[in-house]
Amino acid sequence: MIDPVIDPADTGERRRRADTAPVITDLIDEATIQSIAEEAWQALVGEEEFLVPLPGDAPDDAISSWVEIVGPWNGAVVLTVARSTAEELARCLLKEHAPPVLDDEDVEDAMGELANVVGGNVKAVLPGPSVLGLPEVGAAPTAGSPVDTCRVDLLWRGQSLTITAKGAAGAPHDPSELDPHENEVPL
Amino acid sequence: MKILVADDSRVMRQIVIRTLRQAGYDDHDIVEAEDGADALAKVSSEKPDLVLSDWNMPNMTGIECLQAMRASGSTVPFGFVTSEGSPEMREKAANAGALFLIAKPFNEDTFKDVLDTVIS
Numbered sequence: 340m341i342d343p344v345i346d347p348a349d350t351g352e353r354r355r356r357a358d359t360a361p362v363i364t365d366l367i368d369e370a371t372i373q374s375i376a377e378e379a380w381q382a383l384v385g386e387e388e389f390l391v392p393l394p395g396d397a398p399d400d401a402i403s404s405w406v407e408i409v410g411p412w413n414g415a416v417v418l419t420v421a422r423s424t425a426e427e428l429a430r431c432l433l434k435e436h437a438p439p440v441l442d443d444e445d446v447e448d449a450m451g452e453l454a455n456v457v458g459g460n461v462k463a464v465l466p467g468p469s470v471l472g473l474p475e476v477g478a479a480p481t482a483g484s485p486v487d488t489c490r491v492d493l494l495w496r497g498q499s500l501t502i503t504a505k506g507a508a509g510a511p512h513d514p515s516e517l518d519p520h521e522n523e524v525p526l
Numbered sequence: 527m528k529i530l531v532a533d534d535s536r537v538m539r540q541i542v543i544r545t546l547r548q549a550g551y552d553d554h555d556i557v558e559a560e561d562g563a564d565a566l567a568k569v570s571s572e573k574p575d576l577v578l579s580d581w582n583m584p585n586m587t588g589i590e591c592l593q594a595m596r597a598s599g600s601t602v603p604f605g606f607v608t609s610e611g612s613p614e615m616r617e618k619a620a621n622a623g624a625l626f627l628i629a630k631p632f633n634e635d636t637f638k639d640v641l642d643t644v645i646s
Contacts, residue, residue, distance in 0.1 A: 383631050432537050432540075433537060445537065448536055452538050455535070455582070456631055459609025459629075463611060463612040467612065468614060472582075473534075473582055473584060
């Protein structure tokens with residue numbers, strides 16, 4: 340058996356720091372996410388559409404759309420609204436092309452594109468290089484670590500809109516959380 | 527002029543086409559493509575004068591489409607309309623031969639600023 344050569348000055352702290360992913364709250368704040376969302380809403384939803392920074396009632400029939408970001412920070416940017424709000428948003432995006440009865444595909448497409456635009460602009464603020472995933476739509480992804488979550492509660496036309504940048508579940512972000520026998524940070 | 531609009535989101539294709547009209551480009555023929563592979567095929571079959579393409583798409587990304595076009599000898603003007611407008615993405619786009627990159631969200635003024643020189 341070969342004994343490992345250990346530098347007595349190497350406590351492992353620097354290596355653990357390098358292996359530790361940053362948390363989202365160190366990289367972006369609520370005001371920046373809100374500003375990105377407001378710009379997206381006014382360009383895509385309508386010039387007179389405003390987002391009010393107040394929490395709304397949590398919808399019973401929530402629908403979420405999100406894009407994943409993989410890079411120095413790993414996680415997802417998630418938009419969550421009530422189903423009826425998602426339909427209203429789809430009508431705003433489609434404008435004169437909105438059919439009398441919206442199908443699920445239109446609603447999911449509109450929600451996905453809003454997540455894509457907000458997520459793409461969040462990605463631009465984060466350290467790179469990063470890769471943006473394709474939009475996904477469905478039930479809200481499981482909540483991540485509270486220390487790696489930046490949540491913005493807004494109202495659009497009086498209805499709840501939540502935007503959350505949340506780290507990939509399971510990624511430890513504090514060096515003290517790391518297993519001292521592990522060299523890799525699990526994703 | 528014929529403009530090919532490539533985006534995997536039907537909603538976003540409608541928004542791009544609407545913004546083109548709002549920006550004053552309402553007398554051009556518009557052809558739609560639903561991903562990069564579809565765009566590549568339609569560059570050959572439809573012979574557009576300009577391609578406006580999303581970056582992130584299934585089957586074939588926008589930049590893969592552009593690279594395939596240039597590899598096949600196509601010199602059709604190509605610009606990105608994408609949610610990713612970082613300097614890194616703009617550099618990648620320019621290196622691949624894109625004329626411009628319009629970041630989402632955009633409005634008709636953004637389109638006018640960028641497209642006036644290309645379309646004229």
